[in-house]
Amino acid sequence: MIEKVLVAVSGLGHAEEMLKTLSELPAMKNSQVTVLHVVPAQTSAEVMTAKWEEGGKILANAIQYLNLDPSRVSSILRQGEPKDVVCQVADEIDADLIIMGSRGLKRLQSILANSVSQYVFQLSSRPMLLVKDDIYVKKINRVMVAINDSDAARQCLQLGIFLLRDLKGGELLLANVNTEWKGKTTTTKDVNPSENPVLASALAEAKKYGIETKCIISGGAQGQEGTLTSSGRAGQEICRLADEFNVDLLLIGSPDRRPSIAKSFVDLDRLLGASLSDYVRVNATCPVLLARTATA
Numbered sequence: 001m002i003e004k005v006l007v008a009v010s011g012l013g014h015a016e017e018m019l020k021t022l023s024e025l026p027a028m029k030n031s032q033v034t035v036l037h038v039v040p041a042q043t044s045a046e047v048m049t050a051k052w053e054e055g056g057k058i059l060a061n062a063i064q065y066l067n068l069d070p071s072r073v074s075s076i077l078r079q080g081e082p083k084d085v086v087c088q089v090a091d092e093i094d095a096d097l098i099i100m101g102s103r104g105l106k107r108l109q110s111i112l113a114n115s116v117s118q119y120v121f122q123l124s125s126r127p128m129l130l131v132k133d134d135i136y137v138k139k140i141n142r143v144m145v146a147i148n149d150s151d152a153a154r155q156c157l158q159l160g161i162f163l164l165r166d167l168k169g170g171e172l173l174l175a176n177v178n179t180e181w182k183g184k185t186t187t188t189k190d191v192n193p194s195e196n197p198v199l200a201s202a203l204a205e206a207k208k209y210g211i212e213t214k215c216i217i218s219g220g221a222q223g224q225e226g227t228l229t230s231s232g233r234a235g236q237e238i239c240r241l242a243d244e245f246n247v248d249l250l251l252i253g254s255p256d257r258r259p260s261i262a263k264s265f266v267d268l269d270r271l272l273g274a275s276l277s278d279y280v281r282v283n284a285t286c287p288v289l290l291a292r293t294a295t296a
Contacts, residue, residue: 006095014101026166038082083119144173152253235279
């Protein structure tokens with residue numbers, strides 16, 4: 001599922017570190033990697049020349065750090081607006097995954113600060129893996145998927161299964177969190193995944209590949225063997241569960257992408273509103289992979 005990876009590097013090393021960790025997974029051993037660095041327009045030819053030289057060194061250092069088979073890696077050094085160039089190159093190479101560093105700014109802060117990752121996150125329909133500056137990238141063994149009945153969540157499930165396939169000791173956590181928070185905890189006893197159609201289907205899919213899987217269901221009590229229960233406002237709860245279960249990578253669907261006709265405008269309609277994926281990308285303490293689905 002992930003044959004072509006685009007990693008946008010800035011010289012800070014966060015995206016490169018995430019890619020190197022991903023590359024250790026059996027499922028990623030044949031993926032083609034494109035390393036991109038973008039040089040913004042400068043005020044003078046002298047400064048521009050210096051930035052090009054700096055960009056070349058950043059690319060060389062990133063490729064050396066990744067230490068991948070040279071036949072799997074290509075590099076691109078391009079001038080332009082970074083947020084636009086990342087989207088353009090992702091389309092050019094038909095990337096299956098974009099990896100970027102992120103400052104973890106909230107939506108309004110991101111827009112005002114002209115955040116590259118926020119812009120790409122908002123406009124690209126391709127899966128995107130964000131690594132915040134303050135995140136410690138760990139070896140990937142435990143992957144959590146926030147699961148519901150959306151197309152984006154199903155895509156996350158397939159990505160999670162793909163990443164854990166053939167990985168010894170890998171574990172998949174399926175978290176189905178109640179989004180109808182009413183300010184109090186509910187209790188559910190003797191929870192059975194088979195009674196939850198969304199979890200039952202996801203669990204059956206994971207079992208096809210022999211992946212050790214655990215279900216987390218909204219509630220407040222201990223469920224049956226192999227099943228855990230929890231409760232809470234969806235975004236906060238997903239982040240809490242990722243912490244509690246020491247998750248190495250969190251996958252969440254983001255079906256709230258704006259129609260293509262509105263691409264050139266700031267997302268004012270959701271600027272002050274609640275967005276599950278936005279909350280999680282800002283507050284999760286592990287790398288977050290977002291799968292997007294376009295609206296009509």
